[in-house]
Amino acid sequence: MTDQPSRVDDRYATNERYTTLRGLRRDAERRLSQIDWNYLWCGTGDEVTLRENTDAFDRPRFDTPLFAGVANPDTSTRVLGYDLSFPAFIAPFGGGERQFHPDGHLAIGRAAEAAGIHQMVPVAAGHSLEEVAGVSNVASIFQMTFVGSEDGVLALIERAKAAGYRHICVTYSPIRQWRERMMEDRFSIRGETGPSNFGPGKSDPAALHELLDFKQPRWTWEQAARVIRQSPLPCIVKGIAGVADAGKAMEAGAIGLYVSNYGGRTIDRVPATLDILPKVRKAVGGNVPIILDSGVRRGSDIALAIALGANAVALGRLIALGLAADGQDGVHRTLELLKREFWTTLGHLGCSHVRELGLHVIAEGARTTAAASSSE
């Protein structure tokens, strides 16, 4: 017999085009023009917060118990009433996402559905909210910036409800951001790939101007609370960066919090989200759903965020990279790799389910730091 010896270890054999998230990032960078890459990756100012968001995930260390590994941990969870195959949402990023791939949020929605998670769809998306809702059952949360007239905002929320969205992600933009890569590139979005929710038969284009140009007086918490209370859909508030705003959002009627600094794209030199998460969790107690984004780059980051107090993360640039690398397939592969790395992290930590993640999985030094920050 001349039989070939069978392979003993097939763990790393795969026919998949992308074996790691690194490969997806490399392809995205290769495919995009330098200008589009800068738009995708940029932060504001010196990009200190952009870097610190990921540095914060590099600091804590896991405490892995011996003889406690779990063979096949359950990565699924339920957040805001959504069943998720792992604790993640697609973050609402938009405005120029069709420059990464023409199918933009249509591709993202289809990939998210196949991967078993839900999608937040931005008001500035390059496809209309109805188009995005039409291609999957997971376009569930509509991101709405609170600017312009209260009636205009409520009308758009009504429109989102009619299209099947179930929650509103409230955001607020005080003034234009200082993004130097885009300034140096004299960046602008090409005509047909820009925001698509406004115009004839859709919403008033004046609202789009206000979204981009910041001319009218900015909103107060009182106004935001009035609209949240009148909103026909329950609201979560994005951009929570500290305990004070967490409290104000809850007082205003939010049913969940979204801890975010927009990936360092709004203002520089604000704290990393992972660093403030334990304080926010402590302040609002265990029952308020908390989503966190900004700096999540791999499956073990998701475990850290959950251990430190989040119920789920949201994925921004990672999804943009997947989209730019290979459209719907690239986003799907990104989600699959994240979920698998999260799965192996859970197992090594001795957790058979997401709900077993907690401060006890963080090694002593880092745990003390997190506990200290939650008791400040």
Ligand SMILES: Cc1cc2nc3c(=O)[nH]c(=O)nc-3n(C[C@H](O)[C@H](O)[C@H](O)COP(=O)(O)O)c2cc1C
């Ligand atoms: C290209 C791009 C466009 C974005 N557009 C929006 C937007 O329209 N609305 C919004 O709420 N957040 C927007 N964001 C922020 C993301 O929703 C998310 O908060 C951020 O990407 C998280 O940080 P991370 O990319 O480091 O994970 C955008 C982010 C990127 C990268």
